[in-house]
Amino acid sequence: MNQDQLKQLVGRAALDYVTPGQVLGVGTGSTVDCFIDALAASGIAIPGAVSSSERSTQRLLKHGIKVLDATEVTALAVYIDGADEIDGKGFMVKGGGAALTREKIVADLAEKFVCIADESKLVATLGKFPLPVEIIPMAAAQLTRHFAKLGGDAKLRAGVVTDNGGHILDVTGLAITDPLAFEAEVSQWPGVVTVGVFARHKAQVCLLGGAGGVKTLTF
Numbered sequence: 001m002n003q004d005q006l007k008q009l010v011g012r013a014a015l016d017y018v019t020p021g022q023v024l025g026v027g028t029g030s031t032v033d034c035f036i037d038a039l040a041a042s043g044i045a046i047p048g049a050v051s052s053s054e055r056s057t058q059r060l061l062k063h064g065i066k067v068l069d070a071t072e073v074t075a076l077a078v079y080i081d082g083a084d085e086i087d088g089k090g091f092m093v094k095g096g097g098a099a100l101t102r103e104k105i106v107a108d109l110a111e112k113f114v115c116i117a118d119e120s121k122l123v124a125t126l127g128k129f130p131l132p133v134e135i136i137p138m139a140a141a142q143l144t145r146h147f148a149k150l151g152g153d154a155k156l157r158a159g160v161v162t163d164n165g166g167h168i169l170d171v172t173g174l175a176i177t178d179p180l181a182f183e184a185e186v187s188q189w190p191g192v193v194t195v196g197v198f199a200r201h202k203a204q205v206c207l208l209g210g211a212g213g214v215k216t217l218t219f
């Protein structure tokens, strides 16, 4: 199976976590696109979804699935999203599609984060994938210096403006051995809107697609 087929496989597998009649949190990315398509084809009736990006909102609406504003719900039972990297504890790097800020907001509303990914995303230590950080543009140079002190090389993602009007730094050269401490530290730097390490909002479940089918990892 190629990577696209694996994404479709885990997208379909995630339907097991959708409860009819319950509002669902929906992430962003090519794997989530497969999930949204599978959800629409399944006929499972949900009252609506809270979306983490304009991209997912458009896809949900195209399928006739109602999109609710995050301010309209007090809690979500489940949030389904992809990842750029996930480790053996359910800690993730996210934001390759620049949607990390809204993703963390929706994940914060949810009791359970279900990550859907192909097996290429499973890593021993986070940091090989360039770490996305949404920032306020005027802080770019200073934040680049802060990352350099940690051994990171931060580059502004050219031509990208997020759904929130922010910019993205992609940071290479990091080995994130303590994701909780790293997230707490970087989140405090002035000008950081959201760091793409999801440690406080880690996955509780990962549906990992590989040659042998879908493996369910629980953390």
Ligand SMILES: O=C[C@H](O)[C@H](O)[C@H](O)COP(=O)(O)O
Pocket: 027, 028, 029, 030, 031, 032, 081, 082, 083, 084, 093, 094, 095, 096, 097, 098, 099, 100, 103
């Ligand atoms: O901003 C994008 C998100 O964090 C995605 O969940 C992540 O980049 C994974 O996307 P994909 O399923 O396309 O690999």
